[in-house]
Amino acid sequence: MAEGAEGRPGRAVRLNNGEWMPLLGLGTFRLRGYEEVHRCVDAALGAGYRAFDTAAVYRNEEELGRALRELLPKHGLDRSQVFITSKLGPRDQGLGAGEALGRSLAALDCGYLDLFLVHWPGTQGWEAADLRNPENRRQTWVALEAEHRKGQVRAIGVSNYTSAHLRQLLQECTVPPAVLQVELHPRLPQTELLQLCRESGIHLQAYSSLGTGELLGHPLVQEVARSCQRSPAHVLLRWALEQEVGVIPKSSQPTRITENAQIFDFLLSPEAMEWLGQLADGTHYCWDPNTVT
Template identity: 60%
Template structure:
């Protein structure tokens, strides 16, 4: 990917933008087209999708039409998608190839196992570890073929990460999980740091709850920024990529303006924000 946007280096040697657009809940071709158009105009060069979002085809079509309009090529954008939990295990090849076909962009920059479980099985089902291993072996195969430029996981716990890291041939390039000042994921970040895995955040605004948090609002007022900008800056200032989702062009522009200011050490560590922590589930996006 060629871009001047702030980025992070993955263990594959490829740069990934620190800021991307989340596309969850963008379903219709028109909605996806308008969102991608606005995002590209605002400087976004990364887009996060998933098979369960049911918008891979719409995203691929929008990009093919809009990249020339913005003077860009396929190589200028970074596309992430994810394996459907129903395809975990023996159907992983079918699921990954379906994502490749739906996006129809030649390759996927980053492909993730969406969650450690399998659709229809409880978390403790003893078939899940084998299904995870089979899915990862499939992603490794497609990665070796160049169809998936990087592979990783989403919603994994520290135990899931250690299980994978101790058995894989190709280490994951990235872990995507919920991360914000109320959910700092200290153990997961430590595991990622130890093994050179990029740690990426979703739900950076605490599912929207944190933008009205009094501490966040106070910091935003002092910085003359929006609460959302403060929360996104809190992550990227730690080198953590973010993928805020929005279909509002003005909000997209605001969310992109997080690289021209710095939070103080005091504001970065306002521990009051962390009160009220609610443990997240395995998958919620």
């Protein structure tokens, strides 16, 4: 596993654009209102998080940007020491994607974006099987490549793309995606996607690592947690890190945010990884993009 930008082994990965990306970030899905966002960002910065993940559809970009501007000095940090990701809303797919990126950047008011992702392979209001989807994805990427060249965003990538979507993009793009963010956990290990990303120099980042919370109570996960004297959340997050997959756990509880950061000082044994591998059954707890043409 890579050594981080601050010299912390295993805490960051170098992307294909040469920039460092922390392997642990704070997810902000469903964090709403400035007070909640401020409280969570404060706890995250104090616990060592240096990456923050938002999206246009989360409707909290402005709150996140404001919280970071106010809290970075408190924690002795500046903008260059945090990694900020946002995502293109599905309604903005197509040649207007560049304007949407500009709106996200204005809302965050953070100078530049470290990473901007296409949130979904389809377009809002279209059927998943709509044959226009591939061409709209192509136009989206052309627009984002233009913004990347302008320097408004340091890296561009995609989210919820399947292997088929990703292969199409790789055949057409000038700037390859730096990151693919997908639902990934022991029940949905995304083995084919992970291998394709490794072969293509793309960093795979997981969301819903805890299976929307349902995996925390799984008997096998709990047994592994007992065996290594860690929490089920630690086990599930560490399972991803063992495969050099980044994680962005979300919580609205400062204590949980702090606890979730404690995943860099232990390893899962090969036996534990094998046990967790028995859970693979293709279960999606969130959205399944395989129906999108």
